[in-house]
Amino acid sequence: MIDLVLLGTGNVATHLFKAFSASKEVNVVQVYNHSEESLKTFKETTAVTTSLGELAPADVYLLALKDDAIPEVAEKLENCTALVAHTSGAVEMDMLQKCSRRGVFYPLQTFSKEKTLDYSEIPFCLEANSSEDLELLKKMAIEISGKAYEISSAQRKKIHLSAVFVCNFVNHLYAVGEKICRENEIPFEILQPLIKETAAKIQNVSPAEVQTGPAIRNDRTTITAHLEQLNDPENKKIYELLTHAIQKFHGKEL
């Protein structure tokens, strides 16, 4: 049994807490947050504290905190002999360097408090400063998803960057599509099968190989017609830049 203290009560912490609660091998012995209020829902099923001086003994202290808060809290754990790991995509493992045993347990997924997730689908990016602790993190990851990857801090930064493109920026393009629909009294649901299929298509093939649309065909008539229809200058810029980027990427620049 791995005893774990979870530090943080945000989206990632909430989902990890749920996932570990269903596990037999990981026992969340305590949840920490500086504010009493945010601990309310956790209080019902486990011990909680608002004081870093009162953390329970554990095998792992998991820092599911905002990037800025990670070094601050880690500093206060400096005499800790247990494994201290954070869950951030962007923070280097060595920001925990005052902890003798340190690691990263980064779940690569988009979390909203409201939305139920299939935890078995979450890839975990793991890193530790000893092979024993890497094994410990693997055990924790496998308890949740079975998808554990050993990823260096340098690689993790690149994954985090890629995630902005394939998640945050993609979601904004969905929002643009929704706005165009609304403005023209078209139900957004009409686009949803297309959105789903576009994501499903590249689960087995490379997206570079299945690019479609007026840009890659260099269909100037359609491109010009589309640009004329776009009133929002920001959306026009997005259309122009992405059309150009697709053509350049595929060596079709004219």
Place this chain on the structure above:
Amino acid sequence: MIDLVLLGTGNVATHLFKAFSASKEVNVVQVYNHSEESLKTFKETTAVTTSLGELAPADVYLLALKDDAIPEVAEKLENCTALVAHTSGAVEMDMLQKCSRRGVFYPLQTFSKEKTLDYSEIPFCLEANSSEDLELLKKMAIEISGKAYEISSAQRKKIHLSAVFVCNFVNHLYAVGEKICRENEIPFEILQPLIKETAAKIQNVSPAEVQTGPAIRNDRTTITAHLEQLNDPENKKIYELLTHAIQKFHGKEL
């Protein structure tokens, strides 16, 4: 029973042929294409022709052709008394104006010849110049998917434009993510659950409401670090523009 002649043998034609072949109410009596070669696979199960002068009698002539070819072929059908409809997102119904009975049967989906599709998930955007023919197109759509929408030519153009954002541009962002992964020896599969979940998330909620990431948080530290990591000038421009667009869209411009 609706007798249908299918004109075209591309991705859309191939998928519609498959879908209608499984239907009890629609009978594809013939497939036309100008090239013999492309008719090969259709020949095994239905009549085919390379001559517009030899089209079989039918209730509906469905033009699943490239946008440019639609008016050309329609002109040759000008004395036809059956319903003539095209499957394009971008071509106005009145490009078929020489046909007395005209319509649009636009399946809003991304089609690849290789990929199996769940036809029941395809929304059909329908238009006709008489209510009787609109009903006829509805019957055809319902045979395939059950999702039939009455959409004007003006609205269809906007849907087509939205589809470029949520499908073609989104796919390019997937390709950028894949490239960053490959360059850093990270398996692309690690991003796929995130891609799937990002698309799944907005099947029930508005994408504008679930925007996440450094742009909407105005997390300058992460934004600066990401821009420093991007070597490709095109990807840097995409990052800057979409970050700015997200902030503007959400009224967070600073």
